[in-house]
Amino acid sequence: MVNKSRVTQTPPVAVEDAIQRLGRNIRTARLRRRLRIEDVANRIGASRFTVADVEKGKPGASMAAYAGALWALGLLEGMSEVADPDRDEEGKTLESARSPKSAPHRRRLDNDF
Amino acid sequence: MVNKSRVTQTPPVAVEDAIQRLGRNIRTARLRRRLRIEDVANRIGASRFTVADVEKGKPGASMAAYAGALWALGLLEGMSEVADPDRDEEGKTLESARSPKSAPHRRRLDNDF
DNA sequence: CATTTATGATGATTTTAACCAACATATAAC
DNA sequence: GTTATATGTTGGTTAAAATCATCATAAATG
Numbered sequence: 105m106v107n108k109s110r111v112t113q114t115p116p117v118a119v120e121d122a123i124q125r126l127g128r129n130i131r132t133a134r135l136r137r138r139l140r141i142e143d144v145a146n147r148i149g150a151s152r153f154t155v156a157d158v159e160k161g162k163p164g165a166s167m168a169a170y171a172g173a174l175w176a177l178g179l180l181e182g183m184s185e186v187a188d189p190d191r192d193e194e195g196k197t198l199e200s201a202r203s204p205k206s207a208p209h210r211r212r213l214d215n216d217f
Numbered sequence: 218m219v220n221k222s223r224v225t226q227t228p229p230v231a232v233e234d235a236i237q238r239l240g241r242n243i244r245t246a247r248l249r250r251r252l253r254i255e256d257v258a259n260r261i262g263a264s265r266f267t268v269a270d271v272e273k274g275k276p277g278a279s280m281a282a283y284a285g286a287l288w289a290l291g292l293l294e295g296m297s298e299v300a301d302p303d304r305d306e307e308g309k310t311l312e313s314a315r316s317p318k319s320a321p322h323r324r325r326l327d328n329d330f
Numbered sequence: 331c332a333t334t335t336a337t338g339a340t341g342a343t344t345t346t347a348a349c350c351a352a353c354a355t356a357t358a359a360c
Numbered sequence: 361g362t363t364a365t366a367t368g369t370t371g372g373t374t375a376a377a378a379t380c381a382t383c384a385t386a387a388a389t390g
Contacts (some may be wrong), residue, residue, distance in 0.1 A: 109345085109378055111285040119261075119284045124295050127383075129300035136305070140366060148232075149223025149347055153309025164347060166377085167283050168276035171232045172224040174300060182299040184235050187242035187292045192249070222348055225376085253336060264379055269337075277377060279347085 112164045119175045124161030126170065131159040148172035227278045237274030239283065244272040246290045261285035 111119070134144060145155045150169060157165045157172050174180045185191070224232070247257060258268045263282060269284050270278045287293045298304070 109267070109279075111267075112263075112279045112346085112378080114262075114282040115285060119281060120309070122288075122293050123280055123284050125297050126299060129305075130255060131298050132302045133305055134254045137287060138305050141274060142366080148229070150225075152367080153350080154222070154224075157348085158339075161283035162347090163284075163378090164275050164279050166222075166225045167236055167280055167356060168225040168228045169278075169348090170280050171236050171275075172228060175229060175232045175235075177300070179300045179305065180231060180235050182304075184238050184297065186239055186295040187244055187290070187301075188295075189226060189249075189324045191244045191295075192242075192246055192292065210289055222376085225348080253337080265337080266380080267378060270378085275377095277347090279377075282378090 110197055115163050118163075120163060121162055126182075127159045130170075130173050130177065131177055134159070134173075137177060139177075143148030145177045147176040226231075228276050233276060236276055240272045240274030243283075243286050243290065243292075244293055247272075247286075250290060253289075257286055259291040277301045 107168070115123070142152045143156045145152045148155075148169075150172065154165065154169050155173060158169050171180060171183060174183055180187070222239065228236070241306070247254070254268045258265045261268075261282075263285065265294060268286060271282050284296060287296060287316045318319050
């Protein structure tokens, strides 16, 4: 790359830990279902190496690889709830307590793109 | 790549939808906190382009980029709960109803690597 | 309206993800 | 113990991710 991708190469520990835990969870779910890494790989159109990387919690693997693995195991639903605006109490509070001044946004204050 | 990465290039619709929803959720959370794309990018050591891709729900962006964005917004916790073995009722059922025969695994039936 | 600010879009460049072959190893089955 | 199976490891290849510069555009501000 032209420059460094710090997130992907050396993520914050919390980020690294969370991804690794997700990978372990995926592995556990796969073993419980008695599927081989290759089975999951075939279902999503990836190689066994990529799925193995996902289970290892490799930060640089694509989001699609992780989500695909979850999908192959019937566990994709949980992902949609992550950062769910309805459950983001912090964000809701900040939005309601909005001061009159506002920095320039592209489309109003909220996202309605 | 040597060959096609179907998951990353053309994921199953359910996967694509889930990722896009996650991206929208991240965007909503960021706007509520009145942060710029560049703010999030700086916090995780990425360019504004990568964070923009995340908010667009680009499947090929790295897991670290997504997790990093969540982390920058204080929303990483939710990710660890995805595919939580304790909540994987399907998996737990399959494991308890295990037949005597078993295909070769690397480390027992469970993952304890 | 002019200015400033945040983001979108495009194209080029560099690094790296995804892939594969081949071999190693650990477990299960025979 | 031998064979078969599933996964780990390594090195090398290629396509794509991540980056950046630049310009375009939309919205808040003065």
